[in-house]
Amino acid sequence: MKTRPAVLIASYVIVTTATILFLFPIVWLFLTSLKPPAEVLEVALPSRLTLENYETVLATFPVGQYFINSILIAVGSTLVSVGTGSLAAYSLSQYRFRTRQPMLLMTLLMRLLPGVALGIPLFYLFSSVRLTNTMPGLILAHTAIQLPLVIWIMIGFFEDTPAELVQAGLVDGCTRFSVIYRIILPIVTPGLAVAAIFSYLLSWNNLDLSLILAPTPRLVTMPVGISNMNLVYGVRWDLMAAAAVMYIIPTIILALLLQRYIVQGLTLGAVKG
């Protein structure tokens, strides 16, 4: 269908305006973080750009430690959830067995549950086995929010893999297990990357579970640290902006890598982009 020129121009105007509105606060955050400290109390564009705020915040606040904590927890939980979740997804897309439907149902419910509903009992249970305030405890808790996403994304990828490949492998003498790592694995590597990036971001962005399960300073993650900074720093928005920018640069890079699959990830595969 041909779009009339007037409609096309209106569309461009609407979309451009909206995009500017959506990105402007983020640009403003970047600019604030690059302001010279003397200008923090002025609501204006910086007169020159400097990295001083970054140096200050790194020197006065354990942002580096938060950053490392966040990375370790995100990487650890991603390895666990992608490793176990993709295996489960393969089985759920390939085989029929009695616990299949209940398991699919369970993953959906896991996706819906509020963090506090999981965090409260986990806090008590983890305390009784000394897992609160530990890295493994947080990693395990984060896998709970990642598994549903990994499983549903990977089911989508496995379903797009021709069934004949599995059949051919079996005929050629592969076992059911070696079919997985000789034939399926190389094909779905991009899918695993997508699932891994999604998982990483879920953990990287998580506030509630980290807040509940690791109240000690030692294990503070970036989102928890950044929300605390606000209480400590009050009006030093330039320093907070610097910390926030350090935190969101990896997010933005990963989100851009993912963009083709975001629609699928947001809807547990119900809508394909």
Add this chain to the structure above:
Amino acid sequence: MVPHASPAPRPAGEYSRFHLPDSWFGFLLTLPALAIMLVVFVFPLLFSAFTSLHRFEIARPDRTRFIGLENYVEIVQDSAFQRALTNTLVYVFVAVPIEFVIGLLLALALANIVQGRGLFRTLLVIPQMLAPAVTALLWKFMYNDELGLINHLLRELGVNRPPLWLTETPLALFSIILVEIWATVPVFVLLLLAGLLSIPQEYYEAAAIDGGSPLAIFRHVTLPLLQPVILVALLIRGMDAFRVFDLVYVLTGGGPALRTDVLSFFVFRTAFTDRDFGLASAGAWIISLILLIGGLTLIRLLRRRY
């Protein structure tokens, strides 16, 4: 969908003495994930169902005793809980429809555009992927009376006393809703655009040949075909909004005077400030049950695919 993997013909001698049936092999592959789900999902939920039926304070485990549904009765009658519930419902039912309408408008505009569509879509990916904690911090800065851009601009425009966005009631709740809208409209845009682009062009061409006006085409072609995507998007984002925690925690901490309290935050405080795990578990179960209704509806929608 991959059909059932039937036992493939194999060369003689390939069978080992013990051959696991396919159904068992499939089940075994799910075991590691299943084990984790039992530990971090099923068991905690059962445990919280148990604590919700007990007087259970974390500081005095010795005083734990069974009280039936008393926690549920107590929490439902609690005016603070009722306020949190009302706020949460206002939050969901104001934010989500607005997000949907703006999102649909932008998606329709984007569907018209061919050149540059990819770029816009890429740029719109960014706001929604930021951690809600950062989004909240970002907007706390924008809303700040002295240092924030919004009130600065309002003063420049001649407004003498611009609003205190996060400390005036009932404005504060709507300020949080605005942040939610900012973060979620791009989600609707991406979802609805994906839906729009999957509608075959021939339908539009046929409708245009039949002389349908643009509005008629939108009502009778676009909307019905987009309906499944719309339903999934509304349900999923509605449930996400219902769970809101991070934005409230960082933007207002429930204030002023708990006027922006929401269910998740109420339950969080009951557990970790009041240390009343029994009551908090009852609250958590009420939230979960409400979400379960949404979840079961979603499953019915998804079943058409799976």
